[in-house]
Amino acid sequence: MSGDARKTAEGLTYLSGFGNEHSSEAVPGALPEGRNSPQRAPLGLYAEQLSGTAFTEPRAHNRRSWLYRIRPSAAHPAFTRTDNGATRTAPFTDSVPDPNRLRWNPLPEPAPGTDFLAGLWTLGGNGDATQRTGMAVHLYHANSSMDRVFSDADGELLIVPERGGLLLRTEFGLLHVEPGHVALIPRGVRFRVELLDASARGYVCENYGAPFHLPDLGPIGANGLANARDFMAPVAAYEDVEGPVEVVNKFCGNLWTATYDHSPLDVVAWHGNHVPYVYDLRRFNVIGTISYDHPDPSIFTVLTSPSDTPGLAGVDFVVFAPRWLVGEDTFRPPYFHRNVMSEYMGLVEGAYDAKTAGPGGFVPGGGSLHNMMSAHGPDQETFDRASAAELKPQRVDDGLAFMFETRWPVTLTPQAAGAEHLQQRYDDVWQGLERHFRPLR
Numbered sequence: 001m002s003g004d005a006r007k008t009a010e011g012l013t014y015l016s017g018f019g020n021e022h023s024s025e026a027v028p029g030a031l032p033e034g035r036n037s038p039q040r041a042p043l044g045l046y047a048e049q050l051s052g053t054a055f056t057e058p059r060a061h062n063r064r065s066w067l068y069r070i071r072p073s074a075a076h077p078a079f080t081r082t083d084n085g086a087t088r089t090a091p092f093t094d095s096v097p098d099p100n101r102l103r104w105n106p107l108p109e110p111a112p113g114t115d116f117l118a119g120l121w122t123l124g125g126n127g128d129a130t131q132r133t134g135m136a137v138h139l140y141h142a143n144s145s146m147d148r149v150f151s152d153a154d155g156e157l158l159i160v161p162e163r164g165g166l167l168l169r170t171e172f173g174l175l176h177v178e179p180g181h182v183a184l185i186p187r188g189v190r191f192r193v194e195l196l197d198a199s200a201r202g203y204v205c206e207n208y209g210a211p212f213h214l215p216d217l218g219p220i221g222a223n224g225l226a227n228a229r230d231f232m233a234p235v236a237a238y239e240d241v242e243g244p245v246e247v248v249n250k251f252c253g254n255l256w257t258a259t260y261d262h263s264p265l266d267v268v269a270w271h272g273n274h275v276p277y278v279y280d281l282r283r284f285n286v287i288g289t290i291s292y293d294h295p296d297p298s299i300f301t302v303l304t305s306p307s308d309t310p311g312l313a314g315v316d317f318v319v320f321a322p323r324w325l326v327g328e329d330t331f332r333p334p335y336f337h338r339n340v341m342s343e344y345m346g347l348v349e350g351a352y353d354a355k356t357a358g359p360g361g362f363v364p365g366g367g368s369l370h371n372m373m374s375a376h377g378p379d380q381e382t383f384d385r386a387s388a389a390e391l392k393p394q395r396v397d398d399g400l401a402f403m404f405e406t407r408w409p410v411t412l413t414p415q416a417a418g419a420e421h422l423q424q425r426y427d428d429v430w431q432g433l434e435r436h437f438r439p440l441r
């Protein structure tokens with residue numbers, strides 16, 4: 001924690017727009033004009049391309065950036081294996097996939113000196129990182145800033161803070177993220193996490209698949225849901241540090257470490273569309289019914305990672321943001337259902353309208369997993385209340401919940417399946433649902 005870091009975070013300026021061809025230079029003249037790799041890059045910098053998609057992917061999906069840096073990324077010593085800590089990677093084969101509805105309390109307090117990487121704890125996931133399919137759900141709980149640098153070759157990292165602000169120092173520049181906002185670090189981008197408060201806690205979706213993009217809007221039209229202009233990329237900022245810097249690389253499920261003789265956050269200028277960004281979830285334009293029935297929760301999709309099947313996401317990031325409920329003759333909370341997709345839900349603050357809040361319930365920092373075809377929906381108390389409620393317009397503004405919804409079942413890590421903070425009696429929330437059936441005679 002540092003007052004300087006908070007001051008830095010709060011003074012940041014950004015480049016606006018999702019997927020834009022941004023460009024930025026921390027020193028005037030550092031970006032070459034008219035070409036990517038001139039014979040001699042300006043100011044004695046090295047030119048380097050970072051590819052987030054294959055060279056030949058269609059233009060609409062292609063992601064790459066050009067970096068102009070003090071030293072090329074290639075200038076590093078050999079990586080050696082280091083402790084994976086509590087991080088795990090798909091394929092997850094150490095547990096049997098569990099059809100039960102599961103819910104966890106928040107992660108326990110970390111030991112003193114736990115940084116973001118050491119505090120990263122894998123709940124489970126699916127697919128195979130080496131095949132670039134599927135995803136993992138992680139939580140983090142940290143009480144110390146990183147003095148090392150991390151990058152993830154296995155996937156992009158969608159960071160959803162629940163407690164404590166973060167300053168992300170990335171190769172592309174600095175990002176500030178607080179609870180209620182999210183940050184995305186693209187695959188392979190190096191970064192360091194500094195804490196802006198005494199501790200930090202939250203969720204991470206590691207997406208092994210195609211990079212997240214904004215969902216198509218169909219009949220909604222040209223605007224709505226998450227608007228492209230609200231995604232903020234950093235401006236170039238670099239460290240000119242000569243001296244030992246530990247760099248940790250997550251590669252095919254293992255952590256590897258090398259001690260560089262300089263900081264790799266030494267990018268003086270860059271341009272491209274493979275960039276980190278932050279987004280304020282309260283900017284989400286929530287769309288719902290103005291007649292009857294609760295729309296399918298896909299209406300709340302912020303970002304989606306497509307699969308090879310149109311409309312079938314590897315993973316969707318969905319937010320339940322403050323909104324009005326006005327449906328007539330409608331059971332207004334999310335309906336009972338069984339879903340071929342698997343749903344991990346987390347809570348950033350407050351309460352979720354289908355579950356009772358409070359200790360032992362669905363609490364901020366906790367999470368629930370409703371795996372493929374598991375039956376779920378409002379708990380008994382919510383059902384009784386919503387079935388009897390007077391249907392006047394109602395503002396739902398007491399919480400911020402989200403979901404990572406994924407095409408395949410989520411298999412738990414043994415540490416999640418056997419966690420002390422796994423709630424033992426989650427099924428009970430549906431046990432009080434009584435029969436009301438009265439056949440007509």
Ligand SMILES: [Fe+2]
Nearest residue numbers: 339343370376
């Ligand atoms: Fe659901």
